[in-house]
Amino acid sequence: MGALSDVKVLDLTRVLAGPYATMMLADLGAEIIKIEMPGKGDDSRAYGPYRNGESAYFMSINRNKQSMTLNLKAPEGKEILKELIQHVDVLVENFRPGTMERLGLGFDVLHELNPRLIYAASTGYGQTGPYSQRPAYDAVVQAMGGIMSITGSENGVPTRVGSSIGDIIAGLFLAFGILAALHERSRSGLGQLVDVAMLDGQVAILENAISRFEVTGVVPKPIGNRHPSIVPFEPFDTLTDPIMVAAGNDKLFESLCELLELNCASDERFATNPARQANYAKLRPLLAERFKTKTCVEWQKLFDQAGIPNGPINTVDKVVVNEQILARNMIVEVDHPVAGVTRIPGIPVKLSRTPGEIRFAAPLLGADTEALLSGVLGYSAEKIADLRAKQVI
Amino acid sequence: MGALSDVKVLDLTRVLAGPYATMMLADLGAEIIKIEMPGKGDDSRAYGPYRNGESAYFMSINRNKQSMTLNLKAPEGKEILKELIQHVDVLVENFRPGTMERLGLGFDVLHELNPRLIYAASTGYGQTGPYSQRPAYDAVVQAMGGIMSITGSENGVPTRVGSSIGDIIAGLFLAFGILAALHERSRSGLGQLVDVAMLDGQVAILENAISRFEVTGVVPKPIGNRHPSIVPFEPFDTLTDPIMVAAGNDKLFESLCELLELNCASDERFATNPARQANYAKLRPLLAERFKTKTCVEWQKLFDQAGIPNGPINTVDKVVVNEQILARNMIVEVDHPVAGVTRIPGIPVKLSRTPGEIRFAAPLLGADTEALLSGVLGYSAEKIADLRAKQVI
Numbered sequence: 001m002g003a004l005s006d007v008k009v010l011d012l013t014r015v016l017a018g019p020y021a022t023m024m025l026a027d028l029g030a031e032i033i034k035i036e037m038p039g040k041g042d043d044s045r046a047y048g049p050y051r052n053g054e055s056a057y058f059m060s061i062n063r064n065k066q067s068m069t070l071n072l073k074a075p076e077g078k079e080i081l082k083e084l085i086q087h088v089d090v091l092v093e094n095f096r097p098g099t100m101e102r103l104g105l106g107f108d109v110l111h112e113l114n115p116r117l118i119y120a121a122s123t124g125y126g127q128t129g130p131y132s133q134r135p136a137y138d139a140v141v142q143a144m145g146g147i148m149s150i151t152g153s154e155n156g157v158p159t160r161v162g163s164s165i166g167d168i169i170a171g172l173f174l175a176f177g178i179l180a181a182l183h184e185r186s187r188s189g190l191g192q193l194v195d196v197a198m199l200d201g202q203v204a205i206l207e208n209a210i211s212r213f214e215v216t217g218v219v220p221k222p223i224g225n226r227h228p229s230i231v232p233f234e235p236f237d238t239l240t241d242p243i244m245v246a247a248g249n250d251k252l253f254e255s256l257c258e259l260l261e262l263n264c265a266s267d268e269r270f271a272t273n274p275a276r277q278a279n280y281a282k283l284r285p286l287l288a289e290r291f292k293t294k295t296c297v298e299w300q301k302l303f304d305q306a307g308i309p310n311g312p313i314n315t316v317d318k319v320v321v322n323e324q325i326l327a328r329n330m331i332v333e334v335d336h337p338v339a340g341v342t343r344i345p346g347i348p349v350k351l352s353r354t355p356g357e358i359r360f361a362a363p364l365l366g367a368d369t370e371a372l373l374s375g376v377l378g379y380s381a382e383k384i385a386d387l388r389a390k391q392v393i
Numbered sequence: 394m395g396a397l398s399d400v401k402v403l404d405l406t407r408v409l410a411g412p413y414a415t416m417m418l419a420d421l422g423a424e425i426i427k428i429e430m431p432g433k434g435d436d437s438r439a440y441g442p443y444r445n446g447e448s449a450y451f452m453s454i455n456r457n458k459q460s461m462t463l464n465l466k467a468p469e470g471k472e473i474l475k476e477l478i479q480h481v482d483v484l485v486e487n488f489r490p491g492t493m494e495r496l497g498l499g500f501d502v503l504h505e506l507n508p509r510l511i512y513a514a515s516t517g518y519g520q521t522g523p524y525s526q527r528p529a530y531d532a533v534v535q536a537m538g539g540i541m542s543i544t545g546s547e548n549g550v551p552t553r554v555g556s557s558i559g560d561i562i563a564g565l566f567l568a569f570g571i572l573a574a575l576h577e578r579s580r581s582g583l584g585q586l587v588d589v590a591m592l593d594g595q596v597a598i599l600e601n602a603i604s605r606f607e608v609t610g611v612v613p614k615p616i617g618n619r620h621p622s623i624v625p626f627e628p629f630d631t632l633t634d635p636i637m638v639a640a641g642n643d644k645l646f647e648s649l650c651e652l653l654e655l656n657c658a659s660d661e662r663f664a665t666n667p668a669r670q671a672n673y674a675k676l677r678p679l680l681a682e683r684f685k686t687k688t689c690v691e692w693q694k695l696f697d698q699a700g701i702p703n704g705p706i707n708t709v710d711k712v713v714v715n716e717q718i719l720a721r722n723m724i725v726e727v728d729h730p731v732a733g734v735t736r737i738p739g740i741p742v743k744l745s746r747t748p749g750e751i752r753f754a755a756p757l758l759g760a761d762t763e764a765l766l767s768g769v770l771g772y773s774a775e776k777i778a779d780l781r782a783k784q785v786i
Contacts, residue, residue, distance in 0.1 A: 057601045060601075130716055131717040149555075151553075152546070153549070161540070172562070172569065183397060184396035195743040199717060210712075215735075225550075233530070233532055314542060315612045316612055330597070344603065353583065
């Protein structure tokens with residue numbers, strides 16, 4: 001029994017931020033009814049690459065969910081949604097603000113039908129504020145939120161983070177907000193609106209960039225792969241691939257110098273971190289030259305024995321076969337009815353007594369429509385056939 | 394009353410991943426008792442830059458928390474922790490696996506003292522697996538987890554994300570896992586271990602990089618600021634600053650061409666996204682030339698009117714004054730007893746009925762020690778003075 005196995009979610013979300021949040025809930029046992037447009041479904045079903053015609057992208061973030069087709073623009077579709085809303089704990093959507101109101105399905109309407117409902121909305125800019133009606137994509141919020149301005153090579157151009165963290169961070173905050181609202185409901189008996197904006201999430205992960213600017217007035221810039229204040233704390237080239245080394249204190253620097261066969265640790269120019277920071281330009285070439293005398297794997301072994309934090313810069317092919325990542329079940333196989341066996345990321349939240357589980361692969365479009373209409377709402381086969389003929393489902 | 398105002402947390406965490414998680418809980422009302430080493434405190438209290446001697450970094454992620462000094466290596470310190478554990482719902486720590494066991498304060502011991510306790514641990518590599526005993530830093534897990542290998546300029550070197558998302562992502566998953574375990578406890582009455590690894594978190598945010606590799610076998614590389622499959626979806630230089638533009642479909646591309654005064658939308662080389670992708674090298678210069686005819690702000694206005702997703706690439710000084718970010722209370726002032734008024738990031742999870750709140754600034758080291766010992770554990774002034782003399786607190 002998953003930790004969230006008593007939580008029922010009606011999921012109107014598409015593409016990434018919303019589906020990521022409901023995947024997190026689903027992985028810990030929540031029942032997710034994914035509502036999709038008849039004939040078309042979630043936009044990301046069309047995102048390549050495909051395996052036997054099924055989107056690998058869609059499959060990776062929609063495991064553990066049921067799919068029900070429902071046209072929310074059709075009057076019967078709205079009525080079905082209103083019936084379903086009385087059977088669930090949470091509704092999640094990531095439309096632009098106002099869309100659900102225009103469909104006659106806004107928070108107020110649904111809250112009246114089910115006062116216990118948690119209504120969770122993920123948007124680019126939030127339900128409020130001057131930009132609330134603007135369209136947003138991950139690239140735009142990464143640009144506006146500041147993360148691009150501090151990512152990139154030293155003094156180089158602002159660089160987008162290679163995965164869609166604009167969406168993913170919003171998904172994480174949304175999932176957290178949903179559980180917080182559920183927790184509160186156990187006292188008050190009442191649902192509420194959870195409003196998460198992609199842009200807000202980007203501001204929330206700027207970390208020390210904001211406090212550095214606030215105190216010094218200096219605008220943070222991309223600093224490449226160096227740590228802003230610790231030396232050495234960056235990748236070095238080796239005989240083979242580069243290795244990331246993080247000698248976070250003087251003792252680790254001493255161990256590092258010993259393994260590199262350098263006398264730097266006792267040199268007053270390099271003995272303390274402030275000194276290393278001040279004399280970085282002199283220190284780096286000394287270190288870099290020594291790093292080129294062994295392979296990445298040889299250095300890894302030496303550094304691991306000495307307790308010096310280090311690691312290779314893994315490409316994705318290395319990630320999916322890494323022994324630690326596999327030992328943690330972070331790459332798992334699912335068997336999809338059409339695509340067959342596919343590897344997808346595992347569940348990063350490990351609960352000891354009620355562990356999460358990838359119970360089943362992502363659903364085919366509308367795979368659970370009839371079972372849900374008859375099982376949850378008690379619809380007859382005739383009624384379902386009629387809805388299908390009218391393309392409501 | 395915050396959504397989590399009935400949740401009490403004993404927080405042994407330092408630096409970033411753990412403190413980020415407990416900040417999320419604190420912002421929604423949880424009571425956080427931050428346990429710190431007497432005389433020294435959380436390592437990040439020493440991270441510059443400072444304001445009146447107080448770390449701006451520490452202040453930004455430790456608002457809404459109480460501070461209690463306690464030496465967990467002293468026998469009396471351990472006893473006090475064991476007493477406190479019976480008064481809280483959650484313990485959070487981010488020591489290396491085995492540290493708490495060596496202190497005699499491992500999960501089994503604490504679980505026996507308080508079977509309802511949620512024990513949440515954030516580590517570099519997790520409680521299990523061959524790397525579990527290795528030290529880790531953000532830079533190392535960003536390297537090993539794959540995100541660096543897909544971030545950077547096109548065909549450029551792997552690039553670290555400019556904020557510590559290795560830590561922050563772990564903090565987000567940890568906070569989510571804690572609430573999931575609390576939810577489950579309301580049914581079972583039992584706590585459990587929540588085990589979150591920074592490396593696992595990095596794998597979980599690789600997004601389509603894993604599915605692309607899984608299906609095509611091609612190892613994803615840094616692709617700069619372009620979208621892997623949509624054109625145009627990248628920044629362009631203007632008369633002033635560059636602007637990020639995301640024309641996600643043919644209709645938006647048509648609007649864009651109209652504003653740029655280009656005939657590309659009817660040109661069969663560019664009419665569809667696959668065509669634009671195939672003829673990118675021809676299309677980009679045409680677009681780039683036109684973008685240089687107006688300022689970033691002029692283009693923003695035109696694109697906003699036409700509904701074309703766009704935004705400037707904001708540096709941090711622009712982020713902290715952005716009208717939408719301010720309207721969403723994502724930059725807020727706190728008044729710290731020593732540092733004075735400082736701006737820090739706001740709360741990205743907006744709950745309508747029980748909103749989060751920054752109730753008070755980050756605590757001075759040990760500010761709440763005596764109040765907690767007398768208020769929660771009923772210790773006398775003499776006993777507290779004795780503990781202080783022995784440097785237990």
